[in-house]
Amino acid sequence: MTLAPTGLAGSPTAKRRDSNATATSYVPSWLPPIAAVGALLILVPLVAMATRVDWANFGSLVTSDSAVAALALSLRTSLAATVLCVVLGVPMAIVLARVNFPLKTLARTLVLVPLVLPPVVGGLALLYAFGRRGLLGGTLDVLGIDIAFSTTAVVLAQTFVALPFMVLTLESALRARGAGFESVAATLGARRGYAFRHVTWPLMWPALVAGTVLSFARALGEFGATITFAGSLEGVTRTIPLEIYLQREVDPDAAVALSLLLIVIALVIVGLAYRRPVSRSAP
Amino acid sequence: MKHAALTVMALWVLTGCATASDTPQSETVTVFAAASLTDTFTQIADDFEADHPDVSIRLSFAGSSDLATQIVEGAPADVFASADEAQMQNVADAGLTAAAPITFATNVPAIVVPADNPAGIESFADLANPDVATVVCAPQVPCGVAEQIIERVTGVSLSPVSEESSVTDVLGKVTSGQADAGIVYVTDVARAGSPVIGIAIQGADAALTTYPIALLAGAGTTAQKFVDYVAGSQAAAVFADAGFGAP
Numbered sequence: 001m002t003l004a005p006t007g008l009a010g011s012p013t014a015k016r017r018d019s020n021a022t023a024t025s026y027v028p029s030w031l032p033p034i035a036a037v038g039a040l041l042i043l044v045p046l047v048a049m050a051t052r053v054d055w056a057n058f059g060s061l062v063t064s065d066s067a068v069a070a071l072a073l074s075l076r077t078s079l080a081a082t083v084l085c086v087v088l089g090v091p092m093a094i095v096l097a098r099v100n101f102p103l104k105t106l107a108r109t110l111v112l113v114p115l116v117l118p119p120v121v122g123g124l125a126l127l128y129a130f131g132r133r134g135l136l137g138g139t140l141d142v143l144g145i146d147i148a149f150s151t152t153a154v155v156l157a158q159t160f161v162a163l164p165f166m167v168l169t170l171e172s173a174l175r176a177r178g179a180g181f182e183s184v185a186a187t188l189g190a191r192r193g194y195a196f197r198h199v200t201w202p203l204m205w206p207a208l209v210a211g212t213v214l215s216f217a218r219a220l221g222e223f224g225a226t227i228t229f230a231g232s233l234e235g236v237t238r239t240i241p242l243e244i245y246l247q248r249e250v251d252p253d254a255a256v257a258l259s260l261l262l263i264v265i266a267l268v269i270v271g272l273a274y275r276r277p278v279s280r281s282a283p
Numbered sequence: 284m285k286h287a288a289l290t291v292m293a294l295w296v297l298t299g300c301a302t303a304s305d306t307p308q309s310e311t312v313t314v315f316a317a318a319s320l321t322d323t324f325t326q327i328a329d330d331f332e333a334d335h336p337d338v339s340i341r342l343s344f345a346g347s348s349d350l351a352t353q354i355v356e357g358a359p360a361d362v363f364a365s366a367d368e369a370q371m372q373n374v375a376d377a378g379l380t381a382a383a384p385i386t387f388a389t390n391v392p393a394i395v396v397p398a399d400n401p402a403g404i405e406s407f408a409d410l411a412n413p414d415v416a417t418v419v420c421a422p423q424v425p426c427g428v429a430e431q432i433i434e435r436v437t438g439v440s441l442s443p444v445s446e447e448s449s450v451t452d453v454l455g456k457v458t459s460g461q462a463d464a465g466i467v468y469v470t471d472v473a474r475a476g477s478p479v480i481g482i483a484i485q486g487a488d489a490a491l492t493t494y495p496i497a498l499l500a501g502a503g504t505t506a507q508k509f510v511d512y513v514a515g516s517q518a519a520a521v522f523a524d525a526g527f528g529a530p
Contacts (some may be wrong), residue, residue, distance in 0.1 A: 133460035231445030
């Protein structure tokens, strides 16, 4: 990836530091100001919101019964959705990156759909699929499964919107790396399962972490599909974003305080995942 | 590829911003109206424009609390029509109304069920059956307050499967058949059409809501004319057709 000429310094660590310094000189001077404008676009609304926080009552606002119930539900459902994203998303990404099959481009495009669908439409689509009168509603009914207005519906909505983040992150990492290491492993006599465990898996670990974090963050912020598909009841389906949306009607201070809490949670998670990656050397 | 897409997107956004500030060729009155007034106000604005060819009415529909927040935060509106007196009061308290609000319509809660009425609902008391999936508005929003009043006057208490943030969300759960019944306003039943049927609630008048309209600070005489028109007899016919009650 790096554009720096090689062989500038002796030791590997010194070389890396040098190449980072040199990389800066390859950035055109007009670029950082535009980057700064972009950063402001994100930063100013966040700062503006922080100025509206009722700090004196912040503690009691975010620890009210309804806020705690919403927070607990959000964490529970987002974790469940993230687990589903890993279980379903990892195989999807590997198949998309490594297996050749007909209509692969179409399949990759379809995976993207939840990203572009307005979440409300996503919720409607889920309703038409899994709702009581949906495509699979009758089948689920026969099986004695009724997900209408249940926490399961929330997890389903969150998984639907978060899954593309997992698949995209992993797949692009796998494709960027190519299958070179695996083919070397194969020429050295490694079986498929062995090569997967000892070559593919360690290589995709950083991307898996990033995808997991993005999926969790997306699930945590999910609003439109949940309100359309799952409903809104304290402790059952009313996650933090739904609680914020409702509180805004009567108590904007509580809505702002909860929003800030959500932002802090998101920052902590993303910060943890993107802190300087620990290098895990491949075998 | 990615960069090209981003550039195109940025250009599109920038040009979009530019065209949005086109100068109007006639006088424009900006009206913020509650979402439940979408159909009636669109009709009334068309009628008003037909009578006043040099005037263009720009309508913005959203929940009353969203609109009140936008007005208080400085949104350039000339007229505010609220579905809720409390939100009108918020705007008045901020010193942003130019005249006292006038009530122009009323509304009452009603039961809405899917057209085939799967749970066989006939009255409000039927909704207390735990097997009936009933969806209501949360007590934090006006339609939820109205529903709680009905519970109080009828002595029937419900355990809803969902407490939604808006009437539209309640209606959506019923039209899709996800819920067996919902509590909305009579005008919402009329608006939803054939996928649903409405059932009147005995004693619903106890939860009557009124719709106030007010001229906002800085608005001109044309905006005042529109307010008068909404409170007048021609508009009253439009409201009656949509199921609203007279003030």
